[in-house]
Amino acid sequence: MHPVAGCAARFWRHSVLIFVSCVFAGAVHAATPAQWVKSFWPTAKAAGISWATYQAALGNFTPDPAVLEKASNQAEFNQTIWMYLHKTVTERRIVTGQAMLGQYGALLKKIEARYGVDRHVVLAIWGMETTYGDVLNNPAIVKNVIRSLATLAYQGGSRAKFGRSQLVAALKIAQHGDITPQRMTGSWAGAMGHTQFIPTTYAAYAVDFDGDGKRDIWNNIGDALASTANYLKKSGWQSGATWGYEVTVPKGSYKLVGSERSLSAWQKLGVRRAGGKAFPRPGDSARLFAPAGADGPAFLLIKNFGVIKRYNNADAYALAVGHLADRIRGGGAFAVDWPDADLRLSDTELMQVQKLLADRGLYSGEIDGNIGSGSRAAIMSYQETLGLAADGQVSQKLLEMLQSGK
């Protein structure tokens, strides 16, 4: 969710597709937990933490073995966007979101009036992050954040830096009295409360919506949802605008996927809104996105899509939030279906695709199974020679065509 650089930003999520490229290296260190707590004190003190706060938070610190296990078991995990959407934008999340819209309607209206962020999007983020707070009741997931972050810092390795900086931010929260160290709960990697803010994000964006002097994203729904709205607003949310539109793309225009131009310029190229309605705000700049190529829905994404990605820097996440928001509002499924299954090819099959393209004189790069821009350009050329939508997408269908000698 948050703008933290490097691999540290990528591991803490419990819910999202992320390509974890950093390996957790458990560092060998001689310090006992008590020695480590003592050694970290100057850092905390320099950040303005009092001895009393420090003692209350870390006086009895012992590393949490569950955190260490999570930290070392984050296997690389990679799925298609549509598999992710099937898992996250479920009927249950939609229906519960609509119930929450009823239950918290007056509160959501006030939050929207103050921050200018669409209440359905705020609800959708709540739904994606903690299933509307449901996850917070799960002791297998919810841990003490100070202990978790101290464990990461104590253990060393690639997550220690993240652990240390987040721990300092968490100690500041405790010192301010927003919540006691004991009640500061969150994920194993420090994502806290209904909207899963890590401590530094909390420091920058959490708000006290009900005015009781505490920014309580753990127990106060108003504080939690207003904090999310404030975060989106401060990240550049455009009031009154949506995240993007499902569109139909002329066969020859898939090569423009990833490029950006105004909605009216896309319109001139024959890209149309699904359902045929006109684009509001035709001057908005939009990026063409077609994660399943010509075999699935395509989208024009506008500025607010990127704002949602500030929460979690993944297209899949932002699309899930945007679509869930639309569904909570009463909108329907996408006009075009996603492919039925995960149709990705094995490395051997990918190499076969490259070889068959090379045999046709369309590809001259390495036969290594890595589908980069060279391979995609070759696939597009091949698709064009057959009069197909040139989306550059690798698929079982493509391999079968190549194998059949076409």
Ligand code: CA
């Ligand atoms: Ca409050």
